[in-house]
Amino acid sequence: MVEPELIRAAQSGDRDALITLLREIEQHVYRTAYYILNNEQDALDAAQEALIRIYTKINSYEEKAQFKTWVQRIVTNICIDKFRRTKPSVSIDEHEMVFQDKQNVEFEVMSTYVAKDIQEAINKLPEHHRTVIVLRYLQDLSYNEIADCLDLPLNTVKSYLFRARQQLQNLLQEYQKGGVTG
Numbered sequence: 001m002v003e004p005e006l007i008r009a010a011q012s013g014d015r016d017a018l019i020t021l022l023r024e025i026e027q028h029v030y031r032t033a034y035y036i037l038n039n040e041q042d043a044l045d046a047a048q049e050a051l052i053r054i055y056t057k058i059n060s061y062e063e064k065a066q067f068k069t070w071v072q073r074i075v076t077n078i079c080i081d082k083f084r085r086t087k088p089s090v091s092i093d094e095h096e097m098v099f100q101d102k103q104n105v106e107f108e109v110m111s112t113y114v115a116k117d118i119q120e121a122i123n124k125l126p127e128h129h130r131t132v133i134v135l136r137y138l139q140d141l142s143y144n145e146i147a148d149c150l151d152l153p154l155n156t157v158k159s160y161l162f163r164a165r166q167q168l169q170n171l172l173q174e175y176q177k178g179g180v181t182g
Helices: 004-011 015-037 040-060 067-086 105-123 127-138 143-150 154-171
Strands: none
Touching (some): 004 015, 015 040, 015 067, 067 143, 105 127, 127 154, 143 154
């Protein structure tokens, strides 16, 4: 969590505070971009563009909104613009998965298939459903934060999430029956 004093110092022109602020959020910004765009280079480009926009627009941030939500709105909008131009897919990186029992090879193999099935299902979602799923379940934003980030009414966010979960359930139906789709 970014300290409000750091934000205020950055807004008042303290260059060191601004650099510290950007360093604190850069990994979070990149992760959001990566999960939405599913391409390392595109994610790096989007993250860089978002950080530059945050740098140039820091004075437009008002404390009535959470800083995290303001940042997510910027990076998400940039990613949506890139997404509309390229139609990429979300990737769930198997290398980030932590297996509690390294001896259980079958578990690892099945987990890889599960991750791949989920990844493929998310990739098939419409853009707006994919975005709310990424923000809710991969970035752990609340419904209100997602609504603020995407500039949508709260009920629309709830509706998008409901429909996205229904679509994911339908897409993963074969897996739920015990089979693997990939």
